[in-house]
Amino acid sequence: MIFKIAWRNIGRNKKRTLITTLSVSAALFLIILMRSMQFGFYDNIIHSIVQSYSGYIQVHSNGYWEKQSLNNAMEIDDDLINKINSVDGVKNLTNRLQTFALVSKGEKSKGAIINGVEIEKEQLITDWNKKIIEGSQYFDSTDQIVLSKGIAEYFNTKIGDTLVLFGQGYQGMMAAGKYVANGIIDLKNPGLNKMTIFMDIKSAQDYISSDDIATHLIIDKEKYYNEKKIAENISNVISDDYEVMTWKEILPELDQMITADNVGGLIMAFILYVIVCFGMFGTVLMMTEERKYEFGVLLSIGMSKIKLYLIILLETIMLSSIGVIIGIILTRPISLYFNKNPIHMDSFGEGLSDAMGEFGFDPIIPFSINWDIPISHAIFIFCVSILISIYPAIRIFSLNPIKSMKQ
Amino acid sequence: MIQTEKLNKIYKQGKLKVKAVNNVNLKISDGEFTAIVGPSGSGKTTLLNCIGGLDKPTNGKVTIDGEVISSYPSNKMIKFRLNNIGFVFQAYNLIPVLSAKENIEMIMLMQGYDKQEREQRSNDLLNEVGMGNMSKRRPAQLSGGQQQRVAVARALASKPKFILADEPTANLDSISTAKLLDIMSRLNKQENITFIFSSHDQRVIDRARRVITLEDGKIITDKKK
Ligand SMILES: Nc1ncnc2c1ncn2[C@@H]1O[C@H](COP(=O)(O)OP(=O)(O)OP(=O)(O)O)[C@@H](O)[C@H]1O
Ligand SMILES: [Mg+2]
Numbered sequence: 001m002i003f004k005i006a007w008r009n010i011g012r013n014k015k016r017t018l019i020t021t022l023s024v025s026a027a028l029f030l031i032i033l034m035r036s037m038q039f040g041f042y043d044n045i046i047h048s049i050v051q052s053y054s055g056y057i058q059v060h061s062n063g064y065w066e067k068q069s070l071n072n073a074m075e076i077d078d079d080l081i082n083k084i085n086s087v088d089g090v091k092n093l094t095n096r097l098q099t100f101a102l103v104s105k106g107e108k109s110k111g112a113i114i115n116g117v118e119i120e121k122e123q124l125i126t127d128w129n130k131k132i133i134e135g136s137q138y139f140d141s142t143d144q145i146v147l148s149k150g151i152a153e154y155f156n157t158k159i160g161d162t163l164v165l166f167g168q169g170y171q172g173m174m175a176a177g178k179y180v181a182n183g184i185i186d187l188k189n190p191g192l193n194k195m196t197i198f199m200d201i202k203s204a205q206d207y208i209s210s211d212d213i214a215t216h217l218i219i220d221k222e223k224y225y226n227e228k229k230i231a232e233n234i235s236n237v238i239s240d241d242y243e244v245m246t247w248k249e250i251l252p253e254l255d256q257m258i259t260a261d262n263v264g265g266l267i268m269a270f271i272l273y274v275i276v277c278f279g280m281f282g283t284v285l286m287m288t289e290e291r292k293y294e295f296g297v298l299l300s301i302g303m304s305k306i307k308l309y310l311i312i313l314l315e316t317i318m319l320s321s322i323g324v325i326i327g328i329i330l331t332r333p334i335s336l337y338f339n340k341n342p343i344h345m346d347s348f349g350e351g352l353s354d355a356m357g358e359f360g361f362d363p364i365i366p367f368s369i370n371w372d373i374p375i376s377h378a379i380f381i382f383c384v385s386i387l388i389s390i391y392p393a394i395r396i397f398s399l400n401p402i403k404s405m406k407q
Numbered sequence: 408m409i410q411t412e413k414l415n416k417i418y419k420q421g422k423l424k425v426k427a428v429n430n431v432n433l434k435i436s437d438g439e440f441t442a443i444v445g446p447s448g449s450g451k452t453t454l455l456n457c458i459g460g461l462d463k464p465t466n467g468k469v470t471i472d473g474e475v476i477s478s479y480p481s482n483k484m485i486k487f488r489l490n491n492i493g494f495v496f497q498a499y500n501l502i503p504v505l506s507a508k509e510n511i512e513m514i515m516l517m518q519g520y521d522k523q524e525r526e527q528r529s530n531d532l533l534n535e536v537g538m539g540n541m542s543k544r545r546p547a548q549l550s551g552g553q554q555q556r557v558a559v560a561r562a563l564a565s566k567p568k569f570i571l572a573d574e575p576t577a578n579l580d581s582i583s584t585a586k587l588l589d590i591m592s593r594l595n596k597q598e599n600i601t602f603i604f605s606s607h608d609q610r611v612i613d614r615a616r617r618v619i620t621l622e623d624g625k626i627i628t629d630k631k632k
Contacts, residue, residue, distance in 0.1 A: 001509075001512075001513055004505075004509075005502065005504055005505065005513075008504035008505070011504075012503070012504060293499060294499070294503070297499065297502075298502070299485065300459070300461055300488065300496075301493075301494050301561070301562075302485055302486065302488040302489025302490070302514070302565070303485075303489075303517060304482070304485055305482075305485070307517075401461050402456055402461050402462050405496070
């Protein structure tokens with residue numbers, strides 16, 4: 001019966017109910033779309049940079065990040081690997097040996113980064129097989145390499161072509177060699193695509209003339225684990241000879257950009273929420289004040305104040321819930337559409353996509369379709385409506401039936 | 408039985424004190440059909456409110472069947488009203504979003520009657536007040552007189568000890584007034600239900616079997632017919 005009364009009261013002033021619920025759904029509509037866009041954007045960044053290249057956590061020999069030289073490389077042993085693997089939340093890890101080289105073919109030459117990788121383990125982190133656009137991801141012999149798309153284009157390379165790599169080896173030695181292109185990979189990351197060459201880590205070690213060394217340990221985490229926690233735990237189990245860094249430390253500009261953007265979104269959401277709050281509060285205020293006489297009658301004939309409050313609380317919750325449901329229903333198809341058909345950043349103005357390319361990721365925004373977004377905001381509005389109903393609660397619990405029935 | 412002893416209700420307005428009810432001693436037995444009359448401002452509403460526990464007397468006490476209700480805390484009083492007193496007000500008695508029948512059922516729901524019993528009794532009561540064929544209508548679809556008849560039915564629904572009605576006919580025309588009074592007096596005679604009502608209207612006063620006249624909060628006459 002309380003439910004029935006509340007529901008019908010909602011329908012009593014249809015215009016007001018419509019305006020209130022629409023304002024809730026309009027705000028929620030904007031908030032959900034904005035957040036879906038933002039989180040989709042971050043996911044895209046994190047996916048194209050962190051998840052598929054830099055890893056959530058990296059371990060280097062102490063000082064490597066400051067001075068990225070082979071002289072600061074580390075020796076990898078099973079003990080170290082086992083210790084890191086024992087940390088909760090560590091999913092996969094792989095070694096890389098990274099060094100700079102000059103690549104040349106015919107008349108042309110270009111600087112590049114050589115990445116010696118453990119292909120089987122690398123695959124688990126970076127999903128290579130999906131990114132190979134020509135040839136094979138595997139290294140059948142020690143002189144085979146995989147080129148990133150940009151380098152392949154620059155040298156106009158076909159599978160089977162030979163390239164010369166030339167650079168500095170371990171401890172001042174010279175490094176040079178001839179290598180055959182065995183595959184071309186699209187790293188989905190403009191920055192990396194321009195300058196990355198992969199070879200087997202053993203080949204890379206040969207190239208620089210040193211066995212068993214690596215420069216990076218790339219660590220992938222289990223979903224929902226916090227990378228900072230894992231990094232701390234890794235630091236605790238391994239010796240001080242290593243530095244443990246999260247992707248936020250490795251790519252601080254990226255982290256700052258995301259944080260700044262995210263804060264901007266939260267401020268926008270906050271402003272919209274304030275507007276919604278006032279709108280809803282105004283409605284609840286009117287609903288309470290205009291029914292004082294009715295409340296007086298109900299109290300007189302013996303309805304308890306708690307029941308009376310429950311009616312108003314239910315009305316408030318219904319009002320906001322209708323708005324929330326409409327908001328979610330309206331945003332869902334839009335989020336789904338833009339998830340499948342991401343917005344290209346060029347539509348936000350020339351140059352922006354280049355700037356994003358500089359950062360090293362595709363200038364597209366696939367919307368996030370994570371239910372966390374609408375649900376968290378729905379819960380927030382639910383809490384707001386309960387908070388708002390404090391006002392009628394105070395009115396009702398201090399209500400005197402005689403006074404309220406005197407017009 | 409309802410009894411008031413040295414009942415006083417004093418309103419302070421600035422330095423002015425208004426004795427809205429002034430030392431009223433009153434006994435009302437079961438089955439009475441009593442009108443409280445008097446000029447405007449004589450304290451009729453205030454007296455009824457004190458008897459119905461809607462208002463607390465400044466001093467003196469109200470006793471209903473031996474229970475001193477004037478000292479009940481407000482939550483206990485709300486519950487007491489639900490189970491013991493039926494109210495009919497001058498106007499706007501009914502919940503606008505509920506139908507006539509639902510208005511009656513609501514009281515019984517609050518008291519914990521089961522569905523079948525609510526159904527049966529609300530139908531009976533609506534028939535009793537001649538509203539059986541309009542049970543589905545909302546208050547806005549009923550005339551003032553019809554609304555008051557539903558209000559009487561609702562007041563009866565909780566099987567109260569007595570019904571208090573403050574100027575129940577003030578907003579009604581003479582035909583509706585006559586109808587409502589017919590119903591009330593029939594319920595009083597046949598079902599032995601106690602009615603206490605206030606009124607200005609001579610035609611209403613003529614129907615009462617006991618007339619208590621107030622002036623400045625004091626009982627000046629108390630006549631039984
Ligand atoms: N809340 C209040 N504050 C101050 N004075 C009040 C209050 N309520 C009633 N009074 C005063 O108490 C006296 C009795 O009022 P009451 O409403 O009981 O009269 P009444 O007989 O019901 O009048 P009417 O026939 O006009 O309804 C009046 O003088 C009125 O001004
Ligand atoms: Mg009055």
